[in-house]
């Protein structure tokens with residue numbers, strides 16, 4: 059037992075099961091079995107980190123590389139942070155209890171902006187200098203990957219390099235390169251390795267680039283080294299069928315957020331919702347076959363004993379062979395294994411699928427119409443009609459479901475109060491449908507409405523849009539709340555407006571924001587996604603201290619000609635396409651899903667269907 | 676349907692997982708071991724596995740019990756081997772016996788538990804303090820409930836306390852009432868005796884669980900003692 063995981067530490071915190079590191083399928087290696095020690099870090103609590111598929115894929119991929127040992131390190135809960143500080147102990151890895159500073163590399167998953175302060179917390183608790191410029195020879199390399207690596211600028215000074223795109227091919231390449239370098243040329247210093255790794259497609263070394271500003275506004279980025287390519291191209295695993303997949307998922311002791319096994323039906327999504335970043339950065343759509351998936355399902359159950367498998371993707375009813383897959387899984391798996399479909403289209407087909415897999419009706423069904431009016435749904439290119447939503451809801455109630463959950467967004471481009479009124483009307487209609495007699499929820503609500511705030515994300519057609527200011531977001535929330543409160547059987551939840559503001563600032567941020575981040579961290583900000591931890595006033599003080607206005611990022615709509623802080627990172631989708639989609643949005647013209655219909659001309663060279671050049675359709 | 680009683684130990688790092696975690700961990704191990712579990716009826720069928728009594732975080736248990744309902748007969752050695760192959764380090768099945776389906780739920784029968792605290796630091800003489808507790812009429816203890824604090828008299832829950840020297844070090848044994856209709860937690864006794872708590876390094880073990888039938892104490896595995904003194908005598912024989 060590593061001394062760090064001693065009773066003196068573990069019994070002083072809530073949920074010590076977070077820190078044991080000996081779950082089934084956790085990998086343990088002896089020191090003589092590896093030369094490269096990698097910490098896979100996730101800047102959130104165990105229960106969130108262990109729900110993340112990407113981390114599990116990388117864990118198994120990295121541990122399969124000869125001479126590499128990959129372990130997990132997660133953000134300590136506040137009580138553990140306090141104990142570590144009091145006892146003067148370092149943040150440790152779960153499997154072997156190694157201090158973060160003793161690894162060769164620390165790789166962070168970059169999943170949401172509100173976890174940025176937790177990254178700094180983990181570096182500090184792990185004994186690693188925050189800024190890469192201050193790191194000496196013996197300090198681990200800090201790398202980051204995940205969706206936010208598509209605009210890593212606010213994090214640039216804290217990271218040695220980023221990995222843009224799918225990680226499962228590029229990570230082994232990096233590890234092999236490092237192993238050679240460590241054995242042969244580590245005496246040449248950190249920069250020598252960074253130069254080598256910069257040559258790997260998908261790797262971005264921020265210290266090899268220098269942004270410049272005009273009148274304090276971001277004006278572009280200059281490469282400083284020969285090795286610095288422009289743009290940095292993302293990595294794509296084209297053959298998902300043959301890509302490694304971890305059927306021996308680690309089985310947590312404690313309950314985690316997604317306490318189930320995951321099958322990844324396909325990666326990417328071509329529906330083309332204009333607010334959605336995942337829909338751009340994960341292009342093109344790549345599928346796995348039914349036979350591969352059913353084999354993986356059996357392997358996962360055999361190796362984990364989990365009781366539920368989630369059939370996951372960005373939009374699972376779009377998997378062309380979904381019914382065939384369900385049939386095969388039902389036939390081949392133990393009848394007590396539950397299946398779940400997390401992201402269904404709000405249409406009758408979605409309800410039909412749900413009907414088929416979920417015998418327990420009390421658990422309800424979730425739809426995401428995103429916008430309340432047809433006009434606004436056309437603007438955001440959410441290709442679903444009111445008729446479909448209503449029919450799906452009616453079907454859901456008729457077949458015995460007692461509860462429908464609806465996701466909407468407010469503050470979308472062009473939104474007016476009329477669109478909000480339409481949302482209210484839509485919910486009204488749905489809640490007026492007769493629910494089943496025995497819904498199993500007693501007096502509880504039949505319809506839950508959850509409203510989040512629009513965040514304009516980089517690389518989307520809405521990157522030229524701005525966020526609503528906080529007072530206006532609150533006014534619209536109040537407008538909705540007053541109306542939903544009066545409706546019987548409807549409950550209403552909304553996202554914190556200040557939270558979404560910080561998210562927007564950092565989503566669209568440039569390198570100057572790093573100073574704000576560091577300031578916020580020293581003012582005690584961490585785990586900002588947890589409402590009980592979030593302190594807006596601390597954030598405001600941080601902005602003020604650095605002399606930067608968050609508004610100039612979140613509430614600013616750049617013109618098409620303005621250089622954007624993420625322009626040097628390429629998703630493969632061309633800017634012309636994004637501009638075209640933005641213009642069509644403003645005009646309320648929809649664009650069809652290129653999976654079923656014509657190529658929409660996004661310019662993606664890696665797409666087998668494309669007419670490639672991003673020509674006008 | 677068949678019913679088996681499984682005696683297992685929870686120790687090492689696994690003493691830090693909660694009772695719910697233990698249930699989840701066991702069920703997943705049983706599924707990996709391909710044990711033909713019987714399921715309850717209804718909309719969300721649950722595997723029929725019944726644990727005898729929850730064990731607090733940080734306490735190890737060396738004779739814990741659960742009842743397993745299977746859809747078909749299985750050879751007990753095979754069952755034990757298959758389960759043990761799938762349990763994480765820190766959990767181990769010690770033995771399995773067959774039980775009549777007619778018997779009441781094991782969790783409803785549990786009435787007492789024997790705990791052992793290893794006293795790492797020399798606490799001085801305990802005789803006096805133990806004597807005081809045992810001769811007290813009442814021992815009011817404040818307990819934190821969901822709805823605020825509540826005073827509970829825990830004296831009736833203390834069946835006996837005694838000290839034993841094992842391999843040169845001192846141990847406190849606590850035979851306490853436990854189960855669905857109330858009981859005392861071993862940590863409460865440590866506190867009353869002003870002994871260091873778990874996080875200060877005291878090692879606490881649940882040595883055995885008992886059904887109570889009048890004066891008699893019966894282990895779920897089938898051992899029977901006519902009274903507390905026989906339990907003590909059995910303990911002494913182990914030395």
Ligand code: SF4
Pocket residue numbers: 328341342343652653656657658659660661662665666667668669670
């Ligand atoms: S290239 Fe065409 S078919 Fe391929 S993802 Fe882009 S729009 Fe769709």
